[in-house]
Amino acid sequence: MAIITLTSDMGTKDHYVAAVKGAIITQYPEARIVDISHSISPFSNGQAAFVLRNAYPEFPKGTVHIIGVNPETDGQTPHMVVRHNGHYFVGADNGIFSLLFDGQPHEAFELTMKLDDDFATFPTKSVFVKAACHIARGGTPEVIGRKVTHVREQIGFRPAVDAQSIRGKVMYVDSYGNLMTNIPEGLFKEVGRGRPFRITFGRTDDDITRISKGYADVPPGDPVAFFNANRLLEVAINKGATGAGGGAAQLFGLREEDPVRIDFAPRDQA
Amino acid sequence: MAIITLTSDMGTKDHYVAAVKGAIITQYPEARIVDISHSISPFSNGQAAFVLRNAYPEFPKGTVHIIGVNPETDGQTPHMVVRHNGHYFVGADNGIFSLLFDGQPHEAFELTMKLDDDFATFPTKSVFVKAACHIARGGTPEVIGRKVTHVREQIGFRPAVDAQSIRGKVMYVDSYGNLMTNIPEGLFKEVGRGRPFRITFGRTDDDITRISKGYADVPPGDPVAFFNANRLLEVAINKGATGAGGGAAQLFGLREEDPVRIDFAPRDQA
Amino acid sequence: MAIITLTSDMGTKDHYVAAVKGAIITQYPEARIVDISHSISPFSNGQAAFVLRNAYPEFPKGTVHIIGVNPETDGQTPHMVVRHNGHYFVGADNGIFSLLFDGQPHEAFELTMKLDDDFATFPTKSVFVKAACHIARGGTPEVIGRKVTHVREQIGFRPAVDAQSIRGKVMYVDSYGNLMTNIPEGLFKEVGRGRPFRITFGRTDDDITRISKGYADVPPGDPVAFFNANRLLEVAINKGATGAGGGAAQLFGLREEDPVRIDFAPRDQA
Numbered sequence: 001m002a003i004i005t006l007t008s009d010m011g012t013k014d015h016y017v018a019a020v021k022g023a024i025i026t027q028y029p030e031a032r033i034v035d036i037s038h039s040i041s042p043f044s045n046g047q048a049a050f051v052l053r054n055a056y057p058e059f060p061k062g063t064v065h066i067i068g069v070n071p072e073t074d075g076q077t078p079h080m081v082v083r084h085n086g087h088y089f090v091g092a093d094n095g096i097f098s099l100l101f102d103g104q105p106h107e108a109f110e111l112t113m114k115l116d117d118d119f120a121t122f123p124t125k126s127v128f129v130k131a132a133c134h135i136a137r138g139g140t141p142e143v144i145g146r147k148v149t150h151v152r153e154q155i156g157f158r159p160a161v162d163a164q165s166i167r168g169k170v171m172y173v174d175s176y177g178n179l180m181t182n183i184p185e186g187l188f189k190e191v192g193r194g195r196p197f198r199i200t201f202g203r204t205d206d207d208i209t210r211i212s213k214g215y216a217d218v219p220p221g222d223p224v225a226f227f228n229a230n231r232l233l234e235v236a237i238n239k240g241a242t243g244a245g246g247g248a249a250q251l252f253g254l255r256e257e258d259p260v261r262i263d264f265a266p267r268d269q270a
Numbered sequence: 271m272a273i274i275t276l277t278s279d280m281g282t283k284d285h286y287v288a289a290v291k292g293a294i295i296t297q298y299p300e301a302r303i304v305d306i307s308h309s310i311s312p313f314s315n316g317q318a319a320f321v322l323r324n325a326y327p328e329f330p331k332g333t334v335h336i337i338g339v340n341p342e343t344d345g346q347t348p349h350m351v352v353r354h355n356g357h358y359f360v361g362a363d364n365g366i367f368s369l370l371f372d373g374q375p376h377e378a379f380e381l382t383m384k385l386d387d388d389f390a391t392f393p394t395k396s397v398f399v400k401a402a403c404h405i406a407r408g409g410t411p412e413v414i415g416r417k418v419t420h421v422r423e424q425i426g427f428r429p430a431v432d433a434q435s436i437r438g439k440v441m442y443v444d445s446y447g448n449l450m451t452n453i454p455e456g457l458f459k460e461v462g463r464g465r466p467f468r469i470t471f472g473r474t475d476d477d478i479t480r481i482s483k484g485y486a487d488v489p490p491g492d493p494v495a496f497f498n499a500n501r502l503l504e505v506a507i508n509k510g511a512t513g514a515g516g517g518a519a520q521l522f523g524l525r526e527e528d529p530v531r532i533d534f535a536p537r538d539q540a
Numbered sequence: 541m542a543i544i545t546l547t548s549d550m551g552t553k554d555h556y557v558a559a560v561k562g563a564i565i566t567q568y569p570e571a572r573i574v575d576i577s578h579s580i581s582p583f584s585n586g587q588a589a590f591v592l593r594n595a596y597p598e599f600p601k602g603t604v605h606i607i608g609v610n611p612e613t614d615g616q617t618p619h620m621v622v623r624h625n626g627h628y629f630v631g632a633d634n635g636i637f638s639l640l641f642d643g644q645p646h647e648a649f650e651l652t653m654k655l656d657d658d659f660a661t662f663p664t665k666s667v668f669v670k671a672a673c674h675i676a677r678g679g680t681p682e683v684i685g686r687k688v689t690h691v692r693e694q695i696g697f698r699p700a701v702d703a704q705s706i707r708g709k710v711m712y713v714d715s716y717g718n719l720m721t722n723i724p725e726g727l728f729k730e731v732g733r734g735r736p737f738r739i740t741f742g743r744t745d746d747d748i749t750r751i752s753k754g755y756a757d758v759p760p761g762d763p764v765a766f767f768n769a770n771r772l773l774e775v776a777i778n779k780g781a782t783g784a785g786g787g788a789a790q791l792f793g794l795r796e797e798d799p800v801r802i803d804f805a806p807r808d809q810a
Contacts, residue, residue: 003565005558009511011445012282012552013309015325018275019499021304022328025273029330034561039553042446042511055555058562058665060569074486120484122499125328175551176582214660216614229559229662241549241582279781281715282552283579285595288545289769291574292598295543299600312716312781344756390754392769395598 002136003032003059007052008068008124009040020068020125028133036065043070045154046256049099050172050180054230056087064132067091068124078110079127081141082151088135090128095154102156109145157182166191166262168233170201170254177247178236181260185227192264199225201235201260202252208235221245223252235260272406273302273329277322278338278394279310290338290395298403306335313340315424316526319369320442320450324500326357334402337361338394348380349397351411352421358405360398365424372426379415427452436461436532438503440471440524447517448506451530455497462534469495471505471530472522478505491515493522505530542676543572543599547592548608548664549580560608560665568673576605583610585694586796589639590712590720594770596627604672607631608664618650619667621681622691628675630668635694642696649685697722706731706802708773710741710794717787718776721800725767732804739765741775741800742792748775761785763792775800 004024010016017038024031036055040048048069056065065087071079072092082089082097084105089097097105111131134144141147159168159182166187172180179201188211199208208225218224220239228234241247249255274294280286287308294301306325310318318339326335335357341349342362352359352367354375359367367375381401404414411417429438429452438453449471458481469478478495488494490509498504511517519525544564550556557578564571576595580588588609596605605627611619612632622629622637624645629637637645651671674684681687699708699722708723719741728751739748748765758764760779768774781787789795 011309012305013307013321014442014444015306015321016444018304018306018321018325019328022325025302025304026328026330032565034558034565035552036555036558037553039551043509051553051555051558055558055562058559058566060562060566072486073484120486121496121504125499172554174554174556214613216612216660226661229665234661239583281579282575283577283591284712284714285576285591286714288574288576288591288595289598292595292600295572295574296598296600313779342756343754390756391766391774395769 002028002030002138003034003063004132004136005034005036005056005059005063005065006038006068007036007040007048007065008038009042009044009048010038010068010124012038016122016124019122020066020129023125023129024133027129028136031133031136034059040069045070045094045096045099047172049096053100057085059087061086062088064088064090064135066124066128066132067096068128069096070094071123071128073120073123078148079123079131080111080151081109081131081135081145083107083141088132088141090132090135092123093152095152097151098153099156102158104150107141108148108151109141110148111145113144159183159187161187161191163191164264164266168260168262170256170258170260171232173249173254173256176236176241177249178234179248179252179254179260180228181233181235183233183260183262185231185233188227188233188262192262195267196265198263199233199235199260200263201258202254206252215239223248233260272298272300272408273304273333274402274406275304275306275326275329275333275335276308276338277306277310277318277335278308279312279314279318280308280338280394282308286392286394289392290336290399293395293399294403297399298406301403301406304329310339315340315364315366315369317442319366323370327355329357331356332358334358334360334405336394336398336402337366338398339366340364341393341398343390343393348418349393349401350381350421351379351401351405351415353377353411358402358411360402360405362393363422365422367421368423369426372428374420377411378418378421379411380418381415383414429453429457431457431461433461434534434536438530438532440526440528440530441502443519443524443526446506446511447519448504449518449522449524449530450498451503451505453503453530453532455501455503458497458503458532462532465537466535468533469503469505469530470533471528472524476522485509493518503530542568542570542678543574543603544672544676545574545576545596545599545603545605546578546608547576547580547588547605548578549582549584549588550578550608550664552578556662556664559662560606560669563665563669564673567669568676571673571676574599580609585610585634585636585639587712589636593640597625599627601626602628604628604630604675606664606668606672607636608668609636610634611663611668613660613663618688619663619671620651620691621649621671621675621685623647623681628672628681630672630675632663633692635692637691638693639696642698644690647681648688648691649681650688651685653684699723699727701727701731703731704804704806708800708802710796710798710800711772713789713794713796716776716781717789718774719788719792719794719800720768721773721775723773723800723802725771725773728767728773728802732802735807736805738803739773739775739800740803741798742794746792755779763788773800
């Protein structure tokens with residue numbers, strides 16, 4: 001049974017998500033539909049990419065992921081099926097694919113299917129569902145699209161790096177108020193090589209100089225930094241959450257896009 | 271595999287929706303359960319009808335739709351199974367069926383099943399699930415109810431019309447802040463017959479005199495009017511949303527039930 | 541097809557819930573996944589236990605319930621599989637099991653499985669999913685854990701009682717603002733034995749002296765007390781909800797943990 005996941009900024013109050021699900025079930029009754037998120041901030045490619053890139057690898061290879069964020073109907077943004085790591089992604093070539101994969105996907109196809117009438121106002125339902133069901137049924141992308149060599153690039157998630165520092169940012173604030181940065185564990189090890197360091201993200205008082213294993217390495221209410229399940233640096237408050245003692249975003253006054261940097265001790269001190 | 275959908279104002283925090291799903295799975299394990307929405311404003315027949323009427327046609331014929339809004343336990347409001355366009359609807363005869371179908375449904379049955387003890391406080395679970403599973407299993411409405419000729423009428427969605435104008439209203443504000451009116455494309459064409467027109471919904475400055483194909487026909491941040499995937503007049507801001515640049519509802523200061531009118535040029539000018 | 545339910549405080553915006561679902565589908569594709577709630581207030585064992593105890597009995601015996609609230613990674617809180625009333629529960633021994641069952645469960649097993657690397661930051665995905673899929677597949681708890689005789693006790697839901705009164709509390713405020721107390725119908729009957737009574741929960745003016753059958757026993761806008769589908773005393777406003785006329789919590793100024801008491805007439809008056 002093929003799996004189709006849904007990521008969107010459509011919310012769950014309106015009829016949109018249900019209409020998409022109904023259309024999938026009508027076109028391909030065997031599909032197993034799984035919601036990734038429908039609470040992406042409106043029009044945020046960055047949030048959609050962050051959430052989906054941290055969820056999709058848990059699904060079996062062959063899963064088809066519909067991305068209903070900025071589906072674009074301006075006539076200049078192709079709709080695409082993209083294959084990467086054995087997964088399929090259906091969405092508009094609005095820059096999101098480059099955020100999802102840190103660069104170009106393994107294969108990309110511009111959709112050339114005939115479009116339904118209501119294409120212009122609800123392409124997630126009228127275009128993406130059709131393409132996703134085709135792939136989920138075992139169809140090949142070549143039948144519904146033509147291969148292209150590049151997807152549109154959007155300024156990505158990679159931090160700036162030099163010998164003494166990594167300058168990243170808050171990429172995502174989760175619903176507890178935990179701060180997800182764009183600093184991967186591998187980069188931290190490669191640049192730091194075991195040297196002492198200082199993580200700076202707000203007032204000097206809040207600096208962190210230790211990497212923990214997880215939330216519970218510090219007492220409840222204390223700040224903690226660790227590489228999370230997705231191997232990205234996360235700054236959090238143990239047992240803190242917005243509305244329950246205060247999460248990290250609230251206590252440190254940080255938002256998405258705010259800078260987070262790591263300074264390493266000079267080599268001669270290491 | 272029969273499909274049962276759920277539309278309610280119960281929210282997704284509490285145990286109510288899960289209890290309904292557990293009851294369905296216990297009574298009819300083969301049912302495929304799909305959420306339409308559980309975020310209908312409390313007790314709003316209008317919102318529930320709007321959301322469901324725009325979602326249900328996407329589902330296959332034979333789908334059973336449970337409506338858990340104003341399920342009523344006053345002893346004077348019958349519980350019903352209604353058949354319309356090949357779909358089944360289970361709910362209370364509180365007026366919602368007339369909103370769903372713009373008039374009387376094809377067939378309506380007042381439920382006469384024996385009721386469980388907790389009928390009085392949670393009929394969506396104790397009554398509607400039982401009826402929906404009966405229908406989903408292939409049972410006939412006649413076995414659990416007696417046919418009636420009318421459902422209760424509630425003041426509906428139809429706009430007022432004369433030779434020069436259509437006087438409608440905002441029927442629903444979606445989560446982006448887009449304004450869904452009760453003015454269908456067919457009526458606009460029938461009354462307008464190609465004449466110039468002016469859509470008025472707030473300050474004169476905001477009047478719109480053009481029907482577009484969709485959001486992207488205007489630059490981001492500009493107002494746009496078009497007939498949407500449900501063939502209803504929608505007024506929106508391209509790439510605008512509540513909290514992200516401002517959606518139409520916010521920028522125009524409009525709410526559900528506020529008037530929207532279209533005035534056509536006099537015939538001698540046409 | 542085995543059922544796995546999910547109860548958590550993870551919300552539905554982030555990638556967490558989707559990652560858990562992907563992990564389940566990868567490990568046990570036949571699992572039927574049902575959300576109980578992901579909107580539990582952060583770290584609230586009390587809310588999680590209340591919601592799950594009112595939902596789980598609707599599911600078929602053999603269902604596996606994952607509890608992703610306070611999954612704990614402090615090294616001192618065992619992860620458990622618990623069997624009770626023919627259902628299985630997977631979570632951390634943080635006190636929640638005693639709240640779920642009013643005492644000790646029928647059987648409890650401390651998990652002894654080998655742990656994945658990301659154990660420390662996301663045990664709901666890395667530990668609970670593995671255990672839940674093992675049970676859902678028909679595996680026995682003995683294979684993945686060792687039997688223990690007690691789970692941790694947390695101060696529970698039971699009200700204080702004497703011959704003339706029941707002193708309970710608001711255990712949960714639902715999304716309509718209805719007040720769910722910890723006073724069961726059985727206890728009310730046992731202590732009251734038909735005597736007149738007075739339910740006190742705020743200002744004296746708001747006292748209620750009658751038990752109704754349900755919301756609709758009083759006119760819209762009036763307060764009402766009844767034993768709900770879960771046989772617990774509920775205080776509500778008929779057709780009242782937060783944001784729609786005002787729910788009981790709003791109108792009476794009550795929150796979770798606030799006292800609710802019932803005083804019965806002295807025996808010689810009965």
